[in-house]
Amino acid sequence: MQNRNKWISVSLMVFLCGLVSNMEGQQLPVGAVDPSSEQENGKLTLWYEQPANKWVEALPIGNGRLGAMIFGGTKEERLQLNEDTLWNGQPHDYAHEGAVRYLPAIRDLLAEGKQRQAEALAMEQFMSVPLRQKAYQPLGDLLLDFPGHNEVQNYRRQLDLASAVATVTYKVGDVTYKREIFSSAPDQVIVLRITADKKGAINFRATMRSPHAGSILHVLSKDQLALRGQIEDGVVTFEARLAVRTDGGQVEITDKGVEIVDADSATLLLAAAGSVKNYKDVSADPAELCSQVIQTLQHKMYDAIRKDHIADYRQLFSRVSLDLGITESASLPTDQRIKAFSEGKDPHLAVLYFQFGRYLMIAGSRPGCQPLNLQGIWNESKTPPWDSKYTTNINAEMNYWPAESCNLAECHLPLFDLIKDVSQTGERVAKEHYNCRGWVLHHNTDMWRGTAPINASDHGIWVTGGAWLCQHLWWHYEFSSDEQFLREQAYPIMKGAALFFVDFLTPDPKTGWLISTPSNSPENGGLVAGPTMDHQIIRNLFSNCIAASRKLNVDADLREKLEQMKEKIAPNQIGRHGQLQEWLEDKDDPKNTHRHVSHLWGVCPGEEITLRGTPKLSAAAKQSLIFRGDGGMGWSKAWKINLWARFEDGDHAYKMLSILISTGTYPNMFDDCPPFQIDGNFGGISGIAEMFLQSHTGKIHLLPALPGAWPDGSLQGLCARGAFVVDLKWKNNTLSQATIYSKKGNPCKVTYKDKTIDIPTTAGQRYVLNSLLELNPQK
Ligand code: FUC
Numbered sequence: 086m087q088n089r090n091k092w093i094s095v096s097l098m099v100f101l102c103g104l105v106s107n108m109e110g111q112q113l114p115v116g117a118v119d120p121s122s123e124q125e126n127g128k129l130t131l132w133y134e135q136p137a138n139k140w141v142e143a144l145p146i147g148n149g150r151l152g153a154m155i156f157g158g159t160k161e162e163r164l165q166l167n168e169d170t171l172w173n174g175q176p177h178d179y180a181h182e183g184a185v186r187y188l189p190a191i192r193d194l195l196a197e198g199k200q201r202q203a204e205a206l207a208m209e210q211f212m213s214v215p216l217r218q219k220a221y222q223p224l225g226d227l228l229l230d231f232p233g234h235n236e237v238q239n240y241r242r243q244l245d246l247a248s249a250v251a252t253v254t255y256k257v258g259d260v261t262y263k264r265e266i267f268s269s270a271p272d273q274v275i276v277l278r279i280t281a282d283k284k285g286a287i288n289f290r291a292t293m294r295s296p297h298a299g300s301i302l303h304v305l306s307k308d309q310l311a312l313r314g315q316i317e318d319g320v321v322t323f324e325a326r327l328a329v330r331t332d333g334g335q336v337e338i339t340d341k342g343v344e345i346v347d348a349d350s351a352t353l354l355l356a357a358a359g360s361v362k363n364y365k366d367v368s369a370d371p372a373e374l375c376s377q378v379i380q381t382l383q384h385k386m387y388d389a390i391r392k393d394h395i396a397d398y399r400q401l402f403s404r405v406s407l408d409l410g411i412t413e414s415a416s417l418p419t420d421q422r423i424k425a426f427s428e429g430k431d432p433h434l435a436v437l438y439f440q441f442g443r444y445l446m447i448a449g450s451r452p453g454c455q456p457l458n459l460q461g462i463w464n465e466s467k468t469p470p471w472d473s474k475y476t477t478n479i480n481a482e483m484n485y486w487p488a489e490s491c492n493l494a495e496c497h498l499p500l501f502d503l504i505k506d507v508s509q510t511g512e513r514v515a516k517e518h519y520n521c522r523g524w525v526l527h528h529n530t531d532m533w534r535g536t537a538p539i540n541a542s543d544h545g546i547w548v549t550g551g552a553w554l555c556q557h558l559w560w561h562y563e564f565s566s567d568e569q570f571l572r573e574q575a576y577p578i579m580k581g582a583a584l585f586f587v588d589f590l591t592p593d594p595k596t597g598w599l600i601s602t603p604s605n606s607p608e609n610g611g612l613v614a615g616p617t618m619d620h621q622i623i624r625n626l627f628s629n630c631i632a633a634s635r636k637l638n639v640d641a642d643l644r645e646k647l648e649q650m651k652e653k654i655a656p657n658q659i660g661r662h663g664q665l666q667e668w669l670e671d672k673d674d675p676k677n678t679h680r681h682v683s684h685l686w687g688v689c690p691g692e693e694i695t696l697r698g699t700p701k702l703s704a705a706a707k708q709s710l711i712f713r714g715d716g717g718m719g720w721s722k723a724w725k726i727n728l729w730a731r732f733e734d735g736d737h738a739y740k741m742l743s744i745l746i747s748t749g750t751y752p753n754m755f756d757d758c759p760p761f762q763i764d765g766n767f768g769g770i771s772g773i774a775e776m777f778l779q780s781h782t783g784k785i786h787l788l789p790a791l792p793g794a795w796p797d798g799s800l801q802g803l804c805a806r807g808a809f810v811v812d813l814k815w816k817n818n819t820l821s822q823a824t825i826y827s828k829k830g831n832p833c834k835v836t837y838k839d840k841t842i843d844i845p846t847t848a849g850q851r852y853v854l855n856s857l858l859e860l861n862p863q864k
Pocket of ligand 1: 681
């Protein structure tokens with residue numbers, strides 16, 4: 086899937102699959118206009134009365150790999166461009182040869198309580214080479230200049246989530262101008278169309294530029310211009326190619342740009358590509374790739390490109406709808422609504438936020454593309470925060486928390502490609518650093534799939550990044566029941582991750598428990614032996630491997646070994662403040678409001694600590710969460726929404742959502758970490774989904790954490806483990822109807838309040854339940 090030549094065929098294939106079978110259990114033919122979403126049309130819109138001044142006010146579009154931030158200026162329009170494989174650096178093996186010689190000494194120092202010495206030794210002898218990984222890079226800008234469009238009236242800039250089309254409209258004198266902009270997955274281009282309500286009124290200049298030194302414009306033909314360059318501090322080359330079409334008027338093209346004079350309408354098609362084929366191979370030809378895209382579209386008119394884009398997008402987007410009621414506040418521009426959200430008068434803004442998160446996932450993560458990094462695919466800086474990498478001690482995973490539950494399983498696939506890559510590069514790190522079988526990934530990876538510990542030993546040496554990612558493979562199986570996926574893709578990688586820990590886990594000299602050492606509780610407290618989070622993650626990995634190998638009827642010996650070892654791993658412990666201990670020792674500081682809540686992993690996204698299954702541990706985990714407080718960065722607040730939803734405290738989950746939106750969201754709805762980091766958006770919407778539906782305990786739990794703020798509402802299309810799709814209606818805080826669609830015919834356990842029922846289901850059938858969980862099967 087990493088091969089760049091495949092992306093066109095992959096997205097076409099996905100699109101065609103969508104046409105022939107609707108896998109999601111929605112009754113509509115795929116691609117058909119969903120009347121409810123048409124009604125929603127006006128409502129699911131981010132809109133503004135002014136152009137964007139700052140990047141975090143601009144509106145994002147994307148087709149999975151090709152993204153743009155639209156500023157919507159009248160005199161000057163800027164589309165800041167990204168292509169998802171443009172990184173600095175080059176294919177590289179980051180393993181530190183011979184690091185393993187120092188492992189016993191580091192472990193011994195930790196066991197003797199000499200943390201600083203252990204960190205110093207590790208810093209010298211155990212870290213990635215080089216110490217830092219590489220950064221995700223911007224491509225450049227498409228710039229338009231409209232002479233005379235200084236004084237305008239009736240300005241409106243919007244992004245319609247129902248169609249994934251951005252629009253800018255305004256009036257100059259007596260002419261109304263309109264720009265429509267979108268990034269098409271089926272046709273792999275960004276399209277910008279300019280129209281006016283008077284003939285011959287369109288005059289503008291267009292050009293492209295890149296922040297990478299040496300990038301040059303080339304005139305390719307009378308209607309095609311290319312921007313070619315090479316990423317600074319690296320080997321990746323790229324091209325952006327602009328093809329211009331007009332009705333009426335003239336087009337003049339030079340190596341400065343394109344000038345359009347007196348046209349009735351103009352359409353710009355922008356293709357872009359980089360030279361990365363995969364993490365090992367940078368020999369793709371960007372010019373050839375762009376040329377293929379533009380040539381394929383030679384005879385395809387704007388309306389057809391737009392229609393295919395919307396149909397392709399909608400077959401993903403329209404699977405889920407959410408209604409929490411509409412108030413007067415919903416008619417305000419989006420930036421004003423965000424500012425006022427904490428007043429509690431605008432439930433629909435939560436709907437907009439939720440659907441914007443789903444939009445971002447569709448725009449930033451399509452099969453065959455790179456997975457969402459810290460900024461998704463949107464980045465304008467050559468030195469972005471944390472290099473806009475894949476941080477695996479919460480951020481990369483959080484990006485994909487809503488993929489399955491929010492009915493976008495296909496968008497999960499790019500992450501699996503990355504997991505496959507790091508399972509390859511991580512084998513060498515497992516050998517060189519630990520002399521272990523299998524593979525390991527520490528707290529970050531990049532385009533070159535670095536897996537060794539980076540930055541500093543006090544937080545870079547954290548061994549469970551790969552094991553955490555494996556949870557996503559298992560989720561994809563749990564939500565789909567796709568045994569072929571489990572057998573061919575997921576299990577071999579999960580097994581490799583588990584083999585690493587079979588060799589790595591070490592008996593604690595004090596307690597005899599098997600512990601993870603050296604490691605850390607992400608970014609809190611430095612290098613340690615036996616952080617609680619590691620043990621929760623490793624138990625989860627072992628449990629999932631045990632279940633998978635049983636399901637697939639393979640590896641009975643390994644299964645037995647994992648079962649035995651799992652029992653010996655250091656258990657969750659309750660400490661003297663009534664907290665869940667973050668470490669082996671009872672040393673938590675109840676005043677520590679650190680942004681990470683790592684030891685609560687077992688509550689969410691893990692599932693070993695549950696309200697009813699392990700009530701004492703659950704109460705301790707809740708106490709820890711109370712100590713940590715309601716603050717933190719965007720992703721931290723978002724994590725807390727999910728945790729409070731798991732504690733079935735809807736009001737506290739809502740409070741966290743309210744804090745996230747009103748204090749941590751930019752005018753364009755991007756998460757303000759600060760600065761912008763997209764994980765908060767995805768963690769936020771995963772939390773919203775968890776408030777309505779949970780399925781991690783073997784049951785489909787309806788409305789487990791419905792907040793008082795949303796007494797009436799309905800939703801369609803959320804997914805549950807076991808391959809079920811769920812619709813819900815509620816009134817006065819009480820369930821009125823639930824419909825469960827069974828995709829695969831698995832047995833289904835449903836719970837609401839104190840009632841639970843078992844439904845033996847048939848694939849393709851819907852089951853309608855009332856508030857007492859009484860069943861009326863519908864044929
Ligand atoms: C984790 C966090 C930081 C930041 C970084 C990208 O390391 O602790 O706050 O979000 O990821």
